[in-house]
Amino acid sequence: MKRILFILPLILPSIIYSQPNCNVYKMNNDEPCYNACVLAIEAERYQWAREAQMKFDEAVQLCPKLDYAYMEKSVPYLKSGNFIEWKRLIDKAVDINPLGRLGYRGWCRFQFIRDYEGAIKDFETLDSLTRFDIGYSQNGDYQLNIAKALCYKAIGQKSKAVKIIENQLAQKGYTPMTYDYLHLGVLKMETGDTDGGIEYLKKSISFNDYLAEPYYYLGLIYKKKNLTKEFKENMEKAKIYYLKGYKRFDPYTHPMDKVYLADIESELKSGE
Numbered sequence: 001m002k003r004i005l006f007i008l009p010l011i012l013p014s015i016i017y018s019q020p021n022c023n024v025y026k027m028n029n030d031e032p033c034y035n036a037c038v039l040a041i042e043a044e045r046y047q048w049a050r051e052a053q054m055k056f057d058e059a060v061q062l063c064p065k066l067d068y069a070y071m072e073k074s075v076p077y078l079k080s081g082n083f084i085e086w087k088r089l090i091d092k093a094v095d096i097n098p099l100g101r102l103g104y105r106g107w108c109r110f111q112f113i114r115d116y117e118g119a120i121k122d123f124e125t126l127d128s129l130t131r132f133d134i135g136y137s138q139n140g141d142y143q144l145n146i147a148k149a150l151c152y153k154a155i156g157q158k159s160k161a162v163k164i165i166e167n168q169l170a171q172k173g174y175t176p177m178t179y180d181y182l183h184l185g186v187l188k189m190e191t192g193d194t195d196g197g198i199e200y201l202k203k204s205i206s207f208n209d210y211l212a213e214p215y216y217y218l219g220l221i222y223k224k225k226n227l228t229k230e231f232k233e234n235m236e237k238a239k240i241y242y243l244k245g246y247k248r249f250d251p252y253t254h255p256m257d258k259v260y261l262a263d264i265e266s267e268l269k270s271g272e
Helices: 023-027 031-044 050-062 067-079 083-096 098-113 116-129 144-154 158-169 180-190 194-207 213-224 228-244 261-270
Strands: none
Touching (some): 023 031, 050 067, 098 116, 098 144, 116 144, 144 158, 158 180, 180 213, 213 228, 213 261, 228 261
């Protein structure tokens, strides 16, 4: 087995993944926005605190165009489940800077809120605004077209999801991310292409052999094909990997195509 190290492409929008350069405002003789920027960066370090929220408020009063402050102020509301307040704040950031914030809002709609139609709309609007790659998820796990495909899967348009992932994988210069082949393999299985499912689940294993999930789904395919030996081998390996901690994990939500030990053990019991 080999561990894969991923380096995100340099085209990731820096405006999403890093703090703003406050000196830009100083160079433009915009002292209010410079001071607001400094305040927002300081507040971001402890954004859950009441004092931090007050600093974000002060920052946007000084510089209403500082979308970074609105975005960072929204984060605690998102993670605590107050989606109404999060949406109010992140919408302001998107209104100010759609190119920089649409991808983030779309990803959060997918990951946290399960607002799949809203996420698709954000991703497609972002795509219409740029000639370049639309970027990656905030956690760095997904290119946003792959996330869009998973949104289509969630609303039942699985064939469309397959095409989107296949098109992304075919893009010149694109480096597959950790879960791309896993999701495509599962989608192939779910749309009746069991051979395609086997192909891409095996690619997932070859690409990153630190997940129980591809073995579990391979086991399901072999079970469907009445290949008992292969079914048991893959399901048992899925259990071993799961118990080692080799599994999908997200600290906030249930990742798509994640499996649980109970799923694996239920399948093994059914094959006895």
